C-alpha cells in the first residue's frame with residue numbers, strides 16, 4: 001500500500017487539540033507528565049541554549065525546557081494548529097523567550113546554523129517519508145555545527161512481536177504512518193542527512209525513544 005499524507009493524524013485539531021494535555025494524561029493513565037519531564041531532562045539542555053521545537057503543541061514542553069535554559073535561552077516553537085497555538089500562547093504568556101511561530105515544518109525553513117538543539121516530539125512519525133526527509137533537512141540546516149537533533153517518538157521495533165497493548169495502540173489508534181516509521185531505521189535516516197554520534201534514552205519498555213544525533217563540527 002502506498003502511504004499518503006491524507007491518512008496522517010499529526011495535524012491535531014478541534015477538541016482533541018483543545019484538551020490535548022488532559023487527554024494525554026488520561027489515555028496514559030497518569031503516566032505522561034512524569035515521562036515527558038524525564039524525557040526533557042534527558043535532552044541535557046544547558047542555561048542559555050537556543051532550541052527549535054518542531055510541531056510544538058500546547059507549550060507544555062516549552063515550559064519544561066525553560067527550567068533548563070533559563071531566561072537567557074530561547075525556545076522557538078513552530079506550530080500550525082489554531083487551538084494548539086491558542087493554548088501555547090496562554091500557557092507561556094509570562095515568558096518572552098518562549099516564542100511561537102505559525103510555520104509549517106515540512107516546508108523549507110529560514111533558519112541557518114542558529115540553534116543548539118532542534119527538538120521534535122511525537123510529530124515525525126506522522127509524515128510520509130519524503131516529508132520526514134524534508135523535516136530532517138530543515139533540522140540539519142537550522143543547527144549550529146556540533147548542535148544536536150533530538151527525536152522523541154516511537155522506537156524501531158517489530159510490531160508483530162510487541163505486547164498486545166502496543167500492537168493495539170499502533171494499529172488501531174495511530175495512523176499507518178506510525179508503523180511505517182517504526183519499521184524504518186531512524187539512525188540510518190539521520191545518517192543519510194549527515195548526522196552522527198547517536199545517543200538514545202528508552203521509555204515504556206523500549207517502545208518510545210529519545211534519539212539524539214549531532215551535526216558534525218565540519
Ligand SMILES: C[S@@+](CC[C@H](N)C(=O)[O-])C[C@H]1O[C@@H](n2cnc3c(N)ncnc32)[C@H](O)[C@@H]1O
Nearest residue numbers: 010011012055056057079080081084104105121
Ligand atoms: C501529536 S502532536 C505533538 C505535540 C508536541 N510536540 C508534544 O509532544 O506534545 C503533533 C503536533 O504537530 C503539529 N503539526 C502537525 N503538522 C505540522 C506541520 N506541518 N507544521 C507544524 N506543526 C505541525 C500539530 O498541530 C500538533 O500540535
